Amino acid sequence: MPMYKVKPVSPGDIKIDLPTCMYKLPNTHAQGMNCGEHALQNGEVDPALKALEERQDEVLRRLYELKATVDGLAKTVTTPDADLDASTLSRGPTESVFRGTADLDSLLGKDLGALRDIVISANPAHPPLSLLVLHALLCQRYQVLSSVHVHSSVSAVPPPLLSCLGPRHIDSYARQRFQLGFTLIWKDGERVKREQH
Amino acid sequence: CVVSSCFRASEEEQQAQSKKALKKQQKEAEKAAKKAEKQAKLVSVRQETQTLPMAHHCRMEGFLFFYNSCDYKSADRALVRVQDLTPEKAEQQIWVRARIHTSRAKGKQCFLVLRHQQFTVQALLAVGDRASKQMVKFAANLTKESIIDVEAVVKKVEQKIESCSQQDVELHVERIFVISQSEARLPLQLEDAVRPEGEGDEEGRATVNQDTRLDNRVIDLRTTTSQAIFRLQSGVCQLFRDTLINKGFVEIQTPKIISAASEGGANVFTVSYFKTSAYLAQSPQLYKQMCICADFDKVFCVGPVFRAEDSNTHRHLTEFVGLDIEMAFNYHYHEVIDSITDTMVQIFKGLRDRFQTEIQTVNKQYPSEPFKFLEPTLRLEYKEAVAMLRAAGVEMGDEEDLSTPNEKLLGRLVKEKYDTDFFVLDKYPLAVRPFYTMPDPNNAKYSNSYDMFMRGEEILSGAQRVHDAQLLTERAMHHGIDLEKIKAYIDSFRYGAPPHAGGGIGLERVTMLYLGLHNVRQTSMFPRDPKRLTP
Numbered sequence: 001m002p003m004y005k006v007k008p009v010s011p012g013d014i015k016i017d018l019p020t021c022m023y024k025l026p027n028t029h030a031q032g033m034n035c036g037e038h039a040l041q042n043g044e045v046d047p048a049l050k051a052l053e054e055r056q057d058e059v060l061r062r063l064y065e066l067k068a069t070v071d072g073l074a075k076t077v078t079t080p081d082a083d084l085d086a087s088t089l090s091r092g093p094t095e096s097v098f099r100g101t102a103d104l105d106s107l108l109g110k111d112l113g114a115l116r117d118i119v120i121s122a123n124p125a126h127p128p129l130s131l132l133v134l135h136a137l138l139c140q141r142y143q144v145l146s147s148v149h150v151h152s153s154v155s156a157v158p159p160p161l162l163s164c165l166g167p168r169h170i171d172s173y174a175r176q177r178f179q180l181g182f183t184l185i186w187k188d189g190e191r192v193k194r195e196q197h
Numbered sequence: 198c199v200v201s202s203c204f205r206a207s208e209e210e211q212q213a214q215s216k217k218a219l220k221k222q223q224k225e226a227e228k229a230a231k232k233a234e235k236q237a238k239l240v241s242v243r244q245e246t247q248t249l250p251m252a253h254h255c256r257m258e259g260f261l262f263f264y265n266s267c268d269y270k271s272a273d274r275a276l277v278r279v280q281d282l283t284p285e286k287a288e289q290q291i292w293v294r295a296r297i298h299t300s301r302a303k304g305k306q307c308f309l310v311l312r313h314q315q316f317t318v319q320a321l322l323a324v325g326d327r328a329s330k331q332m333v334k335f336a337a338n339l340t341k342e343s344i345i346d347v348e349a350v351v352k353k354v355e356q357k358i359e360s361c362s363q364q365d366v367e368l369h370v371e372r373i374f375v376i377s378q379s380e381a382r383l384p385l386q387l388e389d390a391v392r393p394e395g396e397g398d399e400e401g402r403a404t405v406n407q408d409t410r411l412d413n414r415v416i417d418l419r420t421t422t423s424q425a426i427f428r429l430q431s432g433v434c435q436l437f438r439d440t441l442i443n444k445g446f447v448e449i450q451t452p453k454i455i456s457a458a459s460e461g462g463a464n465v466f467t468v469s470y471f472k473t474s475a476y477l478a479q480s481p482q483l484y485k486q487m488c489i490c491a492d493f494d495k496v497f498c499v500g501p502v503f504r505a506e507d508s509n510t511h512r513h514l515t516e517f518v519g520l521d522i523e524m525a526f527n528y529h530y531h532e533v534i535d536s537i538t539d540t541m542v543q544i545f546k547g548l549r550d551r552f553q554t555e556i557q558t559v560n561k562q563y564p565s566e567p568f569k570f571l572e573p574t575l576r577l578e579y580k581e582a583v584a585m586l587r588a589a590g591v592e593m594g595d596e597e598d599l600s601t602p603n604e605k606l607l608g609r610l611v612k613e614k615y616d617t618d619f620f621v622l623d624k625y626p627l628a629v630r631p632f633y634t635m636p637d638p639n640n641a642k643y644s645n646s647y648d649m650f651m652r653g654e655e656i657l658s659g660a661q662r663v664h665d666a667q668l669l670t671e672r673a674m675h676h677g678i679d680l681e682k683i684k685a686y687i688d689s690f691r692y693g694a695p696p697h698a699g700g701g702i703g704l705e706r707v708t709m710l711y712l713g714l715h716n717v718r719q720t721s722m723f724p725r726d727p728k729r730l731t732p
């Protein structure tokens with residue numbers, strides 16, 4: 001059956017003047033696609049793309065590792081003093097900062113006039129007796145300014161613990177005359193802590 | 198209306214009779230008033246400012262006559278304080294005078310929270326045989342902050358009332374009278390003033406900023422936090438006095454109108470003094486020392502200090518309360534440091550042991566770490582501090598003064614190492630101290646002077662003073678000070694002066710730092726700074 005004829009609105013062969021300032025894209029509607037693109041459409045992965053993904057994974061992995069390292073460093077930076085749990089010291093070989101007396105001597109030599117102070121916090125309910133031995137040994141070798149303090153977290157400490165490091169030194173008013181400071185703080189806490197600057 | 202003459206009868210009988218008669222009269226008047234009031238209620242409640250005629254004995258349920266001592270009621274009505282409302286008083290009928298903190302009506306009931314200073318209690322007014330509907334409505338319409346007397350029965354509650362300080366009881370109100378009514382519009386709401394900053398922002402509820410608080414200080418001081426802060430401050434002052442008196446110190450009063458600036462010319466207030474002018478004292482320094490030269494040995498004084506410093510910081514005021522100490526010593530100025538630090542430690546211990554309620558109350562609005570200290574107090578030398586700062590990366594010269602950020606950093610480093618918020622820094626460089634500071638005999642670059650720090654901020658600056666007129670003159674000339682202006686000061690050392698040292702602290706700053714607050718205006722009742730002269 002003949003159909004209703006409509007006059008063509010525009011002739012099919014108009015010449016279009018393409019502008020030269022734009023960039024050309026390949027015609028997606030044109031026939032004759034190449035095999036590579038065809039493969040992509042099927043779900044297989046282009047090797048170049050795979051390489052890119054792997055590179056990206058590699059970068060991410062390195063980033064995480066870096067972050068972990070920075071976190072670890074941050075912890076040591078905010079507590080620059082060696083915050084040792086001395087309750088483990090007695091059991092194993094001492095892994096202290098003092099690798100030998102030679103090290104301690106060189107450490108004490110710096111910053112003339114400024115006393116190097118070792119601060120030890122201990123719970124008066126469990127006095128660490130080994131400390132007294134350590135203190136006696138240090139006093140034999142160096143001029144040690146020892147002091148005992150009671151922290152505000154503890155209400156009362158028996159008098160023998162206050163004088164456990166011996167009587168107050170005559171020259172204790174001049175801190176700079178001593179090579180080493182040994183400060184013992186009786187505090188309410190679970191462990192014996194040593195801090196040394 | 199003067200004290201009623203009918204009570205002057207000397208015979209007890211007569212007194213008792215007239216009292217009884219008056220009571221009977223009052224009871225009858227009250228009954229009549231209640232009846233009359235039921236009809237006339239609405240009118241009286243609408244009026245904002247109500248002053249009833251003085252001689253009006255007929256008490257309406259609402260407003261008592263103006264309490265200007267026409268009637269001495271202490272014999273027959275004992276007022277119980279809100280803080281004493283505990284389960285032991287259960288089922289007792291008592292009278293309480295308090296402020297209305299909040300009021301909330303729900304149908305036939307009205308819930309009031311009554312407040313007195315830091316203590317709050319819930320009160321319930323329900324329509325029943327003791328209370329009429331109008332009475333409940335009357336109570337619900339009472340403005341906040343009005344002072345009322347209630348007669349109520351104390352009742353135990355099964356579930357703790359978390360929002361009040363008295364959590365185990367509530368009051369069942371039977372009668373209610375207004376002693377002093379508050380205007381309806383308050384310049385600030387007390388709940389907002391007590392709300393912690395962060396919480397306010399989160400929940401979108403208001404907090405009150407500092408300027409508003411200070412402009413309406415009378416209301417701001419009613420908050421539980423303010424009450425706690427100033428009670429604690431009173432404790433600091435009291436502990437300071439008690440500790441020093443026990444150590445044998447004498448309290449002195451020094452003049453505040455002086456002829457010459459003591460610390461340095463720049464920061465003094467000038468006042469007109471008849472035909473000339475005078476200054477307001479920057480510190481009692483001069484007079485403390487003169488007392489030592491006058492053989493008082495150990496003195497302290499508590500009084501205002503005026504510093505015309507144009508600093509608008511969190512820790513400067515133009516007028517503050519100074520607690521100053523001066524002491525003659527035997528052989529070494531460390532005796533004085535030990536005495537001062539021991540005083541401070543006694544103050545800290547006293548606050549820790551006796552003012553925990555106040556500290557907790559303040560912490561609710563302004564959370565902070567509890568204050569830590571060592572006994573005996575930690576004393577470091579300036580050189581050690583410089584070494585610690587350098588190890589932390591700060592570059593500074595040996596004789597350089599500590600800047601405020603460096604002081605704060607030092608405070609943190611010391612806290613890290615020794616776990617204390619309070620320490621002394623001894624042997625400051627001579628160049629950065631005032632002219633009357635005694636130089637260090639062992640090292641000319643340093644001096645026998647010291648600063649004390651709380652939470653990394655300086656609270657005390659002190660030193661051994663030069664007690665020799667000759668040396669003092671030399672030091673003054675070295676600092677380029679006009680000798681004429683300090684002639685009287687130098688003269689006081691010419692007739693035998695003992696070696697002495699001392700220092701002074703600011704009451705507001707110490708309170709602020711002890712509680713871990715951040716602005717000294719919070720611990721000064723009516724603060725004065727370059728921009729504020731009222732209230």
